[in-house]
Amino acid sequence: MAKQEYKHIEIADYPKTGFARFIQVMRRSLRVELFKGMGITFGVMIRTLFRGEMHTMQYPNEKLPVSARYRAIHKLLRFMESESERCIGCGLCEKICISKCIRMDTKLDENSRKVVPEYTINFGRCIFCGYCAEVCPELAIVHGDRYENVSEQRAHFSLKDDMLTPLDRLKEQKEFPGFGAVNPEADKMIKKTPLAY
Amino acid sequence: MSDTTFFVIETIVKSLIIVAVFSALAGFGTYFERKVMAFMQRRYGPMLVGPQGVLQVLADGIKLFTKEDIVPANSVPLIFKIAPVITASTAFIAMAAVPFFPSFEIMGHTVSPIVADINIGILFVLGAMAVGLYGPLLGGMASNNKWSILGAARTVVQFLSFEVITGLSLLAPIMMIGSLSLIDINNYQTEGGVAGWLIWTQPVAFFLFMIAAFAETNRTPFDLLEHEAEVVAGFATEYSGMRWGMFFIGEYANLFTVAFLVSLVFLGGFNDLGFIPGALAILLKVAFFFFVFLWVRSTWPHIRPDQLMWLCWKVLMPIAIINLLITGIVILA
Numbered sequence: 068m069a070k071q072e073y074k075h076i077e078i079a080d081y082p083k084t085g086f087a088r089f090i091q092v093m094r095r096s097l098r099v100e101l102f103k104g105m106g107i108t109f110g111v112m113i114r115t116l117f118r119g120e121m122h123t124m125q126y127p128n129e130k131l132p133v134s135a136r137y138r139a140i141h142k143l144l145r146f147m148e149s150e151s152e153r154c155i156g157c158g159l160c161e162k163i164c165i166s167k168c169i170r171m172d173t174k175l176d177e178n179s180r181k182v183v184p185e186y187t188i189n190f191g192r193c194i195f196c197g198y199c200a201e202v203c204p205e206l207a208i209v210h211g212d213r214y215e216n217v218s219e220q221r222a223h224f225s226l227k228d229d230m231l232t233p234l235d236r237l238k239e240q241k242e243f244p245g246f247g248a249v250n251p252e253a254d255k256m257i258k259k260t261p262l263a264y
Numbered sequence: 265m266s267d268t269t270f271f272v273i274e275t276i277v278k279s280l281i282i283v284a285v286f287s288a289l290a291g292f293g294t295y296f297e298r299k300v301m302a303f304m305q306r307r308y309g310p311m312l313v314g315p316q317g318v319l320q321v322l323a324d325g326i327k328l329f330t331k332e333d334i335v336p337a338n339s340v341p342l343i344f345k346i347a348p349v350i351t352a353s354t355a356f357i358a359m360a361a362v363p364f365f366p367s368f369e370i371m372g373h374t375v376s377p378i379v380a381d382i383n384i385g386i387l388f389v390l391g392a393m394a395v396g397l398y399g400p401l402l403g404g405m406a407s408n409n410k411w412s413i414l415g416a417a418r419t420v421v422q423f424l425s426f427e428v429i430t431g432l433s434l435l436a437p438i439m440m441i442g443s444l445s446l447i448d449i450n451n452y453q454t455e456g457g458v459a460g461w462l463i464w465t466q467p468v469a470f471f472l473f474m475i476a477a478f479a480e481t482n483r484t485p486f487d488l489l490e491h492e493a494e495v496v497a498g499f500a501t502e503y504s505g506m507r508w509g510m511f512f513i514g515e516y517a518n519l520f521t522v523a524f525l526v527s528l529v530f531l532g533g534f535n536d537l538g539f540i541p542g543a544l545a546i547l548l549k550v551a552f553f554f555f556v557f558l559w560v561r562s563t564w565p566h567i568r569p570d571q572l573m574w575l576c577w578k579v580l581m582p583i584a585i586i587n588l589l590i591t592g593i594v595i596l597a
Contacts, residue, residue: 092579101564108563112303122306 133212135248142211153207160199168192209243290516331505343406351399351514358392404499415498425576426479432584433472450533484561523553
């Protein structure tokens with residue numbers, strides 16, 4: 068990385084005599100430093116209004132993209148083509164869960180395939196460690212980006228119907244990029260680390 | 265209709281219009297202030313009530329009107345209740361001698377948009393605005409609260425500081441014009457368009473008066489009375505609801521009065537400006553000065569009371585007197 072340009076700010080000593088103070092006042096007044104400050108705020112206003120430097124995110128209407136590594140409420144994914152559930156009922160997530168909050172029922176259906184009629188996570192106990200998503204061999208249970216988990220009852224979000232991608236919204240299902248994936252906005256958020264002091 | 269009845273009706277209508285328009289403008293002043301300051305700090309400001317938040321004023325008004333009216337224990341209730349009325353009413357009384365627009369004709373009568381064209385106009389305006397400081401003073405002293413007392417004490421400090429400057433700085437242009445009436449002051453600048461403005465002959469007086477105006481309207485570099493970082497809310501600490509609202513209607517009304525004064529005395533008032541008609545010209549000037557007040561508030565830090573006294577008595581007053589002397593010498597020579 069190129070050497071950074073840093074400005075060294077000279078901070079003069081406080082004036083000691085009355086005359087020196089007078090000189091300082093005069094110098095500051097004649098350089099119209101106060102009006103330079105007003106120029107800066109006016110420039111900020113113009114750039115805010117017309118060049119898109121607004122810093123406010125109007126939260127409920129617009130949201131920042133969540134990092135793929137963020138561990139929010141879980142999702143159960145489907146296969147995009149066959150539309151069937153990815154979960155094979157192996158029970159690894161139930162086993163690895165350190166707060167013992169995953170509960171699943173499995174059975175064999177008429178085709179002798181293993182299906183999962185019930186799958187619940189007790190979010191009162193879940194510590195969002197991410198082991199269940201990490202251990203899942205089919206990428207069936209992953210952490211989603213649903214961090215607004217306010218509800219009237221603890222059982223909300225946690226039933227299988229809540230977590231499983233609905234069939235009509237299958238198009239919107241995004242593939243889990245995997246652990247260690249970077250934020251989708253990562254390129255924009257990179258700032259140069261100052262290396263040369 | 266006889267002239268007398270027309271005069272009576274005209275005066276009543278003018279007073280009502282002034283009170284209605286400037287109360288509403290005071291409300292919208294808060295909206296503009298919040299918006300401009302937000303933009304200068306890279307924020308949106310009020311956005312949710314109405315398009316771009318324009319109805320925020322309405323929401324604030326409903327909140328102020330319906331808030332519980334609290335008179336604190338051990339206060340002096342009568343003075344506590346009167347104080348906001350003093351601020352609000354003197355702010356509107358001061359507007360009586362301010363000509364807002366050029367005169368126009370209605371039903372064969374010439375109407376001049378000034379409630380009373382008294383020959384001591386500018387003196388009356390400044391006097392009435394200065395009386396308005398009894399509001400913070402009495403309110404602060406009656407509140408039985410230490411922050412309020414500090415705010416009241418600062419009111420006195422501020423009053424003693426800026427009142428010298430307003431008087432002395434305006435004396436120089438008044439010497440040139442030879443009249444205290446704001447209409448005469450305006451007519452003095454009719455000739456020569458922008459070049460005829462008094463700001464070119466009295467630039468020092470203009471800057472001194474602007475500085476004093478910030479202190480008089482209690483705006484940011486000199487908002488000692490209620491600076492929340494130091495004295496909670498100063499004189500307004502114990503006030504809430506509509507009493508608090510009246511203090512601020514008064515403050516914003518003063519802001520508009522001062523903006524009109526500066527435009528009238530130094531920037532050619534309501535004379536036609538090239539192709540711009542006079543009424544629009546003065547509105548533009550007032551809008552500009554109102555913006556300057558907000559702009560300064562979002563830019564400059566505020567100063568200590570002792571610094572304000574130092575500035576006014578040791579720096580600005582000598583400059584004002586020298587300006588006065590030079591003006592006098594030039595007039596006599």
